[in-house]
Amino acid sequence: MNYTKSELMVVAAARELENDDSVLVGIGKPNLACNVAKRTHAPDLKMVYESGTIGSNPSSPPLSIGDPVLASGAVSIEPMRNGFNYYLQAGRLNVGFLGGAQIDKYGNINSTVIGDYDDPDVRLPGSGGACEIAGHVDRTLMVTPHSERRFPESVDFITSPGFVDGREGRKELGLDGGPEAVITDLAVCRFDEHGEMYVDTLHPNASREEVRAETGWEIEFADDLGTTPEPNEEELRLIRENLDPDEMYTDQGE
Amino acid sequence: MNYTKSELMVVAAARELENDDSVLVGIGKPNLACNVAKRTHAPDLKMVYESGTIGSNPSSPPLSIGDPVLASGAVSIEPMRNGFNYYLQAGRLNVGFLGGAQIDKYGNINSTVIGDYDDPDVRLPGSGGACEIAGHVDRTLMVTPHSERRFPESVDFITSPGFVDGREGRKELGLDGGPEAVITDLAVCRFDEHGEMYVDTLHPNASREEVRAETGWEIEFADDLGTTPEPNEEELRLIRENLDPDEMYTDQGE
Amino acid sequence: MSKVTSMHDAISDGVSDGDSIYLAGFTHLIPFATGHEIIRQEKRDLELIRATPDLIYDQLIAAGCARKATFSWAGNPGVGSLAAFRRAAEDGIPTDLELEEYTHFGLIAALDAGASNLPFAPLRGFIGSDLPEHNDNIARVESPFDDDYVYAVAPIQPDVAVIRAQRADEAGNAHLWGIQGEVKIAGLAADTVVLSVEDLCSEETIRSDPNRTVITSDDVDHVVHDPYGSHPSYAQGYYGRDNEAYIEWAEIASDVDRVEAWLDEWVYGVENRREYIEKLGAGRLLDLQPEHSYATPIDMGAYR
């Protein structure tokens, strides 16, 4: 099969989702991943969006987390307070997708500022729902390109907590769960017993050297380092024909 | 005009209401009073019920504060939390009706227990919404028969605060507003500068002696003690023909 | 996935002796049929939680099911007091009844904290009242931003909530209209949820109007199709309150023997709600029937 890095990332993310998960979906690749999962191995996957739509069944890729396709045909729509209060805070959602300009060794995410908070080099969008998603779901998933700039040893600003300064640090704050996987264009990374990120599988054609060069600290590799499984025909067909025919979120170059 | 004590009480209560009031209505005489007011001098009176119905326009007397006639045709219906949180606590309601087994000199109300809390002589229904109504509206109105048992100098238990131990006491707790009038079958009582109840008008045919005999402390009378105005023809017609034709809450003896 | 079952099975599976239980609904959609099934199955030592205990808790207390009532207003709405509740609270007949007492706002805030996984909920409530002295789950909290203060209540999370709605699909996604009361937060705060409805409907009906949804299938454990399951309270658009029953209960409840006879006839003597309704008779149902009055439609739009 021919496939692009984007397609591999979407499919790898989809395979992280289980049938009985309730997932807080983000826009772009995370939305595609959820829809691939729901149409393949996880038909009961419950998709909830930050905009309060519960059990959405979008007829086309949503343009934003508040797209009307997420509202028409949803099972329920909650006002914002209820969504955060009753769903996220009360533990009704167990998986969340997060993104950010920086992700560090402990899976902490920065989507606030590059540089100093009060005099930033780059002012980023900010937390949105991310900080509390990171705090309240069981497993957070990150889908992001691999680059040294994006993977510093320590983020400039913690917008959304990963394992903070290790699994113990997170626990001491009273937070359960934590980062589960970081899916890049080179590898799938996971977190060890100390809460430190390591490479679990390398994508086909990606090398350890590439990953080392694009990571801001001496990242470890799994002893039994594997290769990320390739997308199958059905998954690619879904992306290309149904979910993202206009290549808004995937380059589908054949 | 012939009228009964119940009818006079309803009409006296109705006349306490102003056109731009938002009133938290209770069942029975308060409901009749509000409907008399709305159909006479206060057409814009906004009637809100503890059950969360806003702008109700009941076609017949509601049997409870959650009667379907209060929901059908209401302007809005709020879940219980919103009603208390956004409407009552946030000061959107300015008048409330309260009742209780005991009302004391400072307008404090007991609807919890007669006797000791942990070993009561009589277990009463409890606060319901009353405690916070008493705390948050500008003016509370009480409609109750006059008897020594019901008007002790000091209540056995403060369920709903009046002026507590005087106007200063209430203010120190951070509460505005307070008791406005107590409408009995003998008189209309109000509260002086210290927050103490006094008789403002005696009903036609009622005497100071009767009031004294039925009040548990030496109640004062206004220097310019007046006579409660009688119901007019239109008010009586509304009660008898439209609002309480079955005499559920008024004896309409001719 | 269908969760439809009988009330018998829902209660025998969902409710255990000693449970805390919230039969939800503020004057509207009170789960009377569920209460009667609990009595028939002779559940014991229940903590009955509910803002307004109403007749159904009076009946549960009279039948000996309760050890505790957590409440904010215990009366027969529009009629008077609850005789069985008082008999238990004042004289321990048929069982002692521990009381945990709130105001409406306080109880609803506690339930909201329970539904929200918060350690407390703040409210401007209880101020000037003697209630906080008698309930350790009410505490004063200072504002961290100024010299203001509030009272806080501890979260309430019932073992079981029983909620009613007009319609739901087989998975337990439910639409409720009219007075909402505390139905949603009771369902969200509880471990186990029994949902009972007037009508079963398609999932498409639910999805046609997602803003009408009060609770979704993930929070519901059992779905019971139980028409007239709220009689003698009411269901908006389906039937009105049967006021005679409320007035009648006030008389019955004051006499232990009459209570026994009533329970024998109307609870133990019928197998389920269907038999109760048949016994009630069609004429009485007709008298409670409103005229139709439909909401003005809304267009959700189909987007591509």
Next chain:
Amino acid sequence: MSKVTSMHDAISDGVSDGDSIYLAGFTHLIPFATGHEIIRQEKRDLELIRATPDLIYDQLIAAGCARKATFSWAGNPGVGSLAAFRRAAEDGIPTDLELEEYTHFGLIAALDAGASNLPFAPLRGFIGSDLPEHNDNIARVESPFDDDYVYAVAPIQPDVAVIRAQRADEAGNAHLWGIQGEVKIAGLAADTVVLSVEDLCSEETIRSDPNRTVITSDDVDHVVHDPYGSHPSYAQGYYGRDNEAYIEWAEIASDVDRVEAWLDEWVYGVENRREYIEKLGAGRLLDLQPEHSYATPIDMGAYR
């Protein structure tokens, strides 16, 4: 009593220089027409509050209306960043922009405290984040019942809230369906409320479905009938999001001269929303039109 007026009069009466203002709506029903009217009337020194500043705040900032943004996510949803917001925050162009920053949950909780007249709202939020160090309106609070803790946010009460809904009567009782966002609490928290709707309807329509009501007339000061007033965002059942406009703005906003030209053409150059829509053209509106999809009716019942 009718509160219907023009957007011009609503803004000239309702908004003053220096006000704090909340244009409500979470991706849905964003009050773009109102934002443009504020720009046309050259309001200055506004504190713009909004979870998601979106294009409309980028335009207000670019036009020099703002001194401060209180927010939780400043981006062009689904597209990228807000160039004018960044230019002001990073380089003070055209004005310095003070930032007060929250998470979504934190900002919404603060607005809820404002709507509720509470001195603070508790949430399990901000935990493990660096944000609380940079905002004095976020503070840690210990539970009075156990050794648990939460963060609290101080109340937000905007001077003005602008909210949109699909339909309202002339007095300002409004029905909103689809994504609700923070519309209700923004309206309840603010002193002055400007309500703008796709359709004016009868009071009977509102009263036919009271559970659909998002805000009532007592809280509304001005009602504006402004069809397509949320373009290029969307109105559920009326039109979809005009994604071209979102993508186009991302390009325009990065260049100060192009921003000026765009404002001249689409804001200063039209008198009101009607002219803007006429300029947009019928073809574009048609492309945004969904098919009809009506909610399954409900029967409220008429009771006697």
